[in-house]
Structure formats: C-alpha cells, structure tokens
Amino acid sequence: MGAIFGIDFGTSNSALSVNIDGQTEAIELDEHNTNTKLLPSIIFYDYFEKEFLFGQQAIERYIETDAEGRYIQSVKTYLPDLNFKSTDIAGTTHSLEQLVSLVLKHIKSKGENYLKSEITDAVIGRPVVFSEDKEKEELAEKRLLDAARLAGFKNIYLEYEPVAAASFYEQTLDAHQEQLVLICDFGGGTSDFSVLKACGRNEKSYLERRKDILSLGGCTVGGNTLDSSLMWSEVAKTFGKNVKLSYPMTRNVVSMPGSIMNRLRKWHLIPQLNTPKTMRYLHEIERFADEPQCIRNLISLIEHNHGYSLFKAIEKAKIELSGREQTVIEYKDYNISVHQPVTITQFNKTIANDIERIIHSIKTTVSSAGLGNNQIDKVMLTGGTSNVPLINSYLTATFGREKIINTDAFTSVGQGLGFCGNQYM
Known part of the structure; x- marks a missing residue:
C-alpha cells in the first residue's frame, strides 16, 4: 500500500x-x-x-x-x-x-x-x-x-495551503483546463485570500506551483472575531457591561473596569477572572450597582466556568443567522438567563467593521494579482465564515453568483493536501 x-x-x-x-x-x-x-x-x-x-x-x-x-x-x-x-x-x-x-x-x-x-x-x-x-x-x-x-x-513535505485548496478544486476540472481562481479561506482566527492559476490534472512540482500563486492577502478576522463582536454587542450587557456603580459618600458614578469586562470578549479569558482579588471585588460592588443582577450573573459565570457553553450559544445564533432573518441567543444555567433576540440587520451592523476588513483584503488581493474582478473565473470558498450573508452578498455582487464555488467548508484544504501527495508517492 x-x-x-x-x-x-x-x-x-x-x-x-x-x-x-x-x-x-x-x-x-x-x-x-x-x-x-x-x-x-x-x-x-x-x-x-x-x-x-x-x-x-x-x-x-x-x-x-x-x-x-x-x-x-x-x-x-x-x-x-x-x-x-x-x-x-x-x-x-x-x-x-x-x-x-x-x-x-x-x-x-x-x-x-x-x-x-x-x-x-x-x-x-x-x-x-x-x-x-x-x-x-x-x-x-x-x-x-x-x-x-x-x-x-520521516518523509515530510510542506505545501502551501492555498495551493492545497486549489488542488482540491482542480479535481473537478477537465484535463489541462485552466482558470484564474480567487480562493477565500475563512478560518477561526484569520481570513486568507489568494489568486492562483488552477489547472485540471496538474502535475507541476512543488517549486513550479509557486509561480501559479499570483497574489496573497489576509487579515486577522475570522469566525471567532464575529462571535466576540456578537457577545460584546448583544450579550455582555447581561454580565455588567453597562452597569454603573454609585459609591456612598461620593457623587461619582463609574463604569465597570475594562480589565474585567474586556475578558468577556473571549471565552477562554473568562477563567482568568477567577482570582480571590477579583471575586472579592465583584461581591463588594454588587450592592453599589444599579443592576445588581448583572453582577450576580457575572459572578456565577466565572465561578462555574461557563464561558465556553455561553459562547457556543452565541456561535449557534450566528450560524442560524446565515439562513434566517432573526434568531435568539438562548442560555440558561446556574441562575443565569440569557434570552436575547437578534435580527440579521442587528448582526450585520454588529460585524460591519469586521466584514469591511475582510472585503478590503479581498480587493487588495485581486488588485495585487494585476487583475480586474471580471478576469476572475471562479471564487472558491472554504471555512465556516464563508456562509455569513454579508460576505456572500459581497462576493456575489462583485464576481457574480455563477462564479461562486462552495466547498466542504472545513476539510477541503486537508483533502487538497492529500491530493498533493500524488507528487511525492
């Protein structure tokens, strides 16, 4: 074998x-x-x-x-x-x-x-x-x-990820059929873009394939970024984002410390708040808060380490908004109750800046290849974030629906690397 x-x-x-x-x-x-x-x-x-x-x-x-x-x-x-x-x-x-x-x-x-x-x-x-x-x-x-x-x-060969994605797509082309393909790889932490020359039954060597890469681009916006934006916009208020603290013997009204609130943006940072000093502070300020239940929610979230399950509920809502006009971020546990309706309009507004960074990277990648949008033959999408409506609508309006290719969102690069193995067997 x-x-x-x-x-x-x-x-x-x-x-x-x-x-x-x-x-x-x-x-x-x-x-x-x-x-x-x-x-x-x-x-x-x-x-x-x-x-x-x-x-x-x-x-x-x-x-x-x-x-x-x-x-x-x-x-x-x-x-x-x-x-x-x-x-x-x-x-x-x-x-x-x-x-x-x-x-x-x-x-x-x-x-x-x-x-x-x-x-x-x-x-x-x-x-x-x-x-x-x-x-x-x-x-x-x-x-x-x-x-x-x-x-x-023992025998290890490194291959460019966009070349692997192209290799996956090339399996659908006729022998020696050539196309200029924009590959959009939307990951959890980054979004990467490339323009390549794809060819059916491509038998070029690793070094030769480098010449097929016409341009590269990318940005540090991915699926996790959108989850974070949705958390901050729609859910963080349940855990004290907008709470005001009024201390006795003073007229000062202050907001919750950013050093605490900002850790709510990523689920794996929430356990960092579970220190004696922070928990003592939260218990002390509960009685000075205009919304004490929000502080109790935050304490419960930290003590029971439920940041991950909360973010899964947020991610679920994000995915549902790829095919619905509205949904609900629903989470209940340990006296915490989140029932936050979200419409696609709200979601689009929340992630607008993130999507703008993605669109800018796509534009830069295509122009760096010395091509106009009309010269791109196909647009190959991979990664779960490719299903976000704002991204799909931009790509469809820019390149035409007939050019969009939706691959297996998560495993196309892995399978493409398998196809690349033909060069080395």
Missing part, C-alpha cells in the same frame, strides 16, 4: 486526509466533536490526571476541572515568534516544537488507528508567508518540520 497523510494543521482546527495509491479520503479525527472530521487545535494538560488531551475532549475537560490545568490554543501562530522558545507545564519544560508535535502525533495516531497501519509520510499545509521577516519565516518552517519529525514522520 502506497499511502501518505495530508495534514491541515490550522490555527483553530485541523483536518486529516490519506492518499492511498492516488485515491484520497478524509479521516475522522474527533469523535467528541460535532464535525468528527475536524479537530479543534487545542491542547489541555489535566493537572489531576497528569495527561494531555486534544480537541473537543480538551475543551470538555478544561470545563469539567474548572480550568485546573494548562490550556493552550492557537499554538500555530507562535511558529515565527522569536521570543517563544519554551513553556513550563507541570514542572516540565516544553519547546514550541514539542507542543506542535503533540498535536501532530495525536493526528498521526488517529489516522494510523483508522488504517491499521503505520504511516511515516506526510504533506503538511503551511501558509505562503509565515512572516515577512526572513529570519522569522525560516524559523517557522524549521520549527514545523522539526515538530513533524518529533511526531514520528
């Missing part, structure tokens, strides 16, 4: 495919996740059980233990970071390469268990540019290769 893995090691999520004798198949990675072919790129070390967990199981254990462990996410973003050399976990020093290798090794074992065979060859996705700084770029690539070796891979 000639087999090679295709690994999409993402900032937010990872996916795996296997190429066996030229045929590619996506492999399930996380039986605990709603989408079993998607592994959240998250590591959690449980201090009590003294074990590492990954993906959705890591998230669940993190919640169950009230954050009594080491939670690590978005480790990919540190690959070009010269300052991040190592971190201590339960008294043991782990280099960045070792942290990345933990995720890659977990992915490798999942694939091998499925195939009942050891696989030591892999095509691993990488962004075209880790960093514009040459030293950081070289460091990031070396770290990723070293991490793959630590995970047990």
Whole structure:
C-alpha cells in the first residue's frame, strides 16, 4: 500500500486526509466533536490526571476541572515568534516544537488507528508567508518540520495551503483546463485570500506551483472575531457591561473596569477572572450597582466556568443567522438567563467593521494579482465564515453568483493536501 497523510494543521482546527495509491479520503479525527472530521487545535494538560488531551475532549475537560490545568490554543501562530522558545507545564519544560508535535502525533495516531497501519509520510499545509521577516519565516518552517519529525514522520513535505485548496478544486476540472481562481479561506482566527492559476490534472512540482500563486492577502478576522463582536454587542450587557456603580459618600458614578469586562470578549479569558482579588471585588460592588443582577450573573459565570457553553450559544445564533432573518441567543444555567433576540440587520451592523476588513483584503488581493474582478473565473470558498450573508452578498455582487464555488467548508484544504501527495508517492 502506497499511502501518505495530508495534514491541515490550522490555527483553530485541523483536518486529516490519506492518499492511498492516488485515491484520497478524509479521516475522522474527533469523535467528541460535532464535525468528527475536524479537530479543534487545542491542547489541555489535566493537572489531576497528569495527561494531555486534544480537541473537543480538551475543551470538555478544561470545563469539567474548572480550568485546573494548562490550556493552550492557537499554538500555530507562535511558529515565527522569536521570543517563544519554551513553556513550563507541570514542572516540565516544553519547546514550541514539542507542543506542535503533540498535536501532530495525536493526528498521526488517529489516522494510523483508522488504517491499521503505520504511516511515516506526510504533506503538511503551511501558509505562503509565515512572516515577512526572513529570519522569522525560516524559523517557522524549521520549527514545523522539526515538530513533524518529533511526531514520528520521516518523509515530510510542506505545501502551501492555498495551493492545497486549489488542488482540491482542480479535481473537478477537465484535463489541462485552466482558470484564474480567487480562493477565500475563512478560518477561526484569520481570513486568507489568494489568486492562483488552477489547472485540471496538474502535475507541476512543488517549486513550479509557486509561480501559479499570483497574489496573497489576509487579515486577522475570522469566525471567532464575529462571535466576540456578537457577545460584546448583544450579550455582555447581561454580565455588567453597562452597569454603573454609585459609591456612598461620593457623587461619582463609574463604569465597570475594562480589565474585567474586556475578558468577556473571549471565552477562554473568562477563567482568568477567577482570582480571590477579583471575586472579592465583584461581591463588594454588587450592592453599589444599579443592576445588581448583572453582577450576580457575572459572578456565577466565572465561578462555574461557563464561558465556553455561553459562547457556543452565541456561535449557534450566528450560524442560524446565515439562513434566517432573526434568531435568539438562548442560555440558561446556574441562575443565569440569557434570552436575547437578534435580527440579521442587528448582526450585520454588529460585524460591519469586521466584514469591511475582510472585503478590503479581498480587493487588495485581486488588485495585487494585476487583475480586474471580471478576469476572475471562479471564487472558491472554504471555512465556516464563508456562509455569513454579508460576505456572500459581497462576493456575489462583485464576481457574480455563477462564479461562486462552495466547498466542504472545513476539510477541503486537508483533502487538497492529500491530493498533493500524488507528487511525492
């Protein structure tokens, strides 16, 4: 059996495919996740059980233990970071390469268990540019290769993520049919764009394919950004965002401290508030608040570590607004009750600035390729945020509905990396 893995090691999520004798198949990675072919790129070390967990199981254990462990996410973003050399976990020093290798090794074992065979060859996705700084770029690539070796891979090939996405799409083209394709990859933390020359049955080498990349662009806006904006706009008020504090013996009326409120923007930052000093402060100010129930809500949210489940309710509403005119952010637990109706108009207004940054990046990417919008043959969408109506309406109005291609939102890059394995088998 000639087999090679295709690994999409993402900032937010990872996916795996296997190429066996030229045929590619996506492999399930996380039986605990709603989408079993998607592994959240998250590591959690449980201090009590003294074990590492990954993906959705890591998230669940993190919640169950009230954050009594080491939670690590978005480790990919540190690959070009010269300052991040190592971190201590339960008294043991782990280099960045070792942290990345933990995720890659977990992915490798999942694939091998499925195939009942050891696989030591892999095509691993990488962004075209880790960093514009040459030293950081070289460091990031070396770290990723070293991490793959630590995970047990012997023959490792790095492939550009947009090229992998193009390879996925090229399987639908006739032999030698060429198109100019705008690839929009909407991730959890970033949105990346590229214009490439796609060709059916493309047999070009890795180096030759670099010439097919006409332009690149991107911004640090992703699905998580939209969740954060929705939380701040519609839900944070339930937890004290607009509370005013009136202290006795003074006429001053003050707002809630930003150092507390701003942590509500991301669910994994909420447990950082669970310190004796912060909790003592919240209990003290409850009697001075014009909306004391909001302070009690915040205390309960922190004490019971329910930030993750609250954000899942927010994400659910966001997804529902891709196909509805209105929905409700609904959450009830530990005396907290959130029932916040949201219309598509409100949602669009809330994320307007985020979407404007995405649109600006798309415009810049197309113009950098030296092309007009009418010269783009197809627009390939991948990633869950591609379903957001504001994004879809812009792309449809700009390029035409007939040019839009909706792929498997989460695993197309992973499968494309599997297709790229044909070059190396």
